[in-house]
Amino acid sequence: MAILDSGYLLLSSIGLMIAGVGGLIIVSAGVLSLTGVVLALIYRRSKTILIPNITLFILGFLEGPVKQIAWLFKIDEVFMDQMVVDIRNRLYLNAFTKIAYEDRMIFLPQCLRDPKCPAPLEPEGIKCLSCGRCGIGMIKDYAEQLGSKVYIAPGSTLIKRMLKKYRPKAVLGVGCTLEVYEGTRLMASFGLPVQAVGLERDGCIDTRVDVYSLMEKIKAHSSLGKNYCIRDDPGLFALATRIQEMWDYSRPQKVRVKPVKK
Numbered sequence: 001m002a003i004l005d006s007g008y009l010l011l012s013s014i015g016l017m018i019a020g021v022g023g024l025i026i027v028s029a030g031v032l033s034l035t036g037v038v039l040a041l042i043y044r045r046s047k048t049i050l051i052p053n054i055t056l057f058i059l060g061f062l063e064g065p066v067k068q069i070a071w072l073f074k075i076d077e078v079f080m081d082q083m084v085v086d087i088r089n090r091l092y093l094n095a096f097t098k099i100a101y102e103d104r105m106i107f108l109p110q111c112l113r114d115p116k117c118p119a120p121l122e123p124e125g126i127k128c129l130s131c132g133r134c135g136i137g138m139i140k141d142y143a144e145q146l147g148s149k150v151y152i153a154p155g156s157t158l159i160k161r162m163l164k165k166y167r168p169k170a171v172l173g174v175g176c177t178l179e180v181y182e183g184t185r186l187m188a189s190f191g192l193p194v195q196a197v198g199l200e201r202d203g204c205i206d207t208r209v210d211v212y213s214l215m216e217k218i219k220a221h222s223s224l225g226k227n228y229c230i231r232d233d234p235g236l237f238a239l240a241t242r243i244q245e246m247w248d249y250s251r252p253q254k255v256r257v258k259p260v261k262k
């Protein structure tokens with residue numbers, strides 16, 4: 001009888017311990033999820049990201065619960081993903097700008113092209129003919145003059161193939177929120193300094209990107225200073241304005257990009 005009693009006591013203690021640990025994990029997850037939502041609310045208000053590394057950890061580890069609670073505060077999933085991309089951009093900017101232009105790879109989505117784009121699909125992506133119907137030609141010319149490799153990707157398979165083939169040291173990508181969210185996660189997992197620009201108008205065709213942000217990231221380099229801003233660079237600012245206006249007003253034009261001073 002005494003043996004039965006002590007066995008019962010032992011089992012009850014183990015059960016209580018497991019329940020205690022389980023409860024602690026649930027409470028910790030709840031507290032961390034709420035912290036993630038508070039950080040998102042602060043970001044929504046001021047674009048401030050407090051403790052970026054920890055925020056990224058919480059939003060990655062507890063993505064589901066944080067998004068569910070955030071929804072109660074009218075913060076949608078897309079906003080949360082954009083926040084994560086912004087955090088990755090900030091965390092990797094310094095490392096990205098230290099990489100030489102020649103070692104960078106830039107991926108543009110095919111949906112940015114004009115619907116009447118005459119470019120053929122080749123083994124290394126869509127080959128832009130710089131026809132002037134969309135801004136890609138000028139963006140590509142500019143980045144290639146700096147030495148970067150530019151690809152117009154019809155899908156993620158090409159991106160992975162080019163990464164494997166050319167092994168860049170840094171990557172800059174443009175895409176819809178989901179694409180840049182997944183893309184930055186993948187590049188970060190490869191240990192590659194990554195930067196991303198989300199599409200301003202997404203969809204499957206005739207999409208738009210903020211040309212100023214994109215050109216600024218293409219040119220950003222540690223030799224230009226930590227706070228390089230396109231607004232302080234009249235030449236690049238003027239080029240970005242021409243591209244942006246061409247896209248905004250659908251004015252086809254063929255502009256030769258002047259030789260770039262590195």
Ligand code: SF4
Pocket residue numbers: 113114116117118119127128129130131132133134135136137138
């Ligand atoms: S400039 Fe635009 S529309 Fe013209 S070939 Fe290049 S990607 Fe296609």
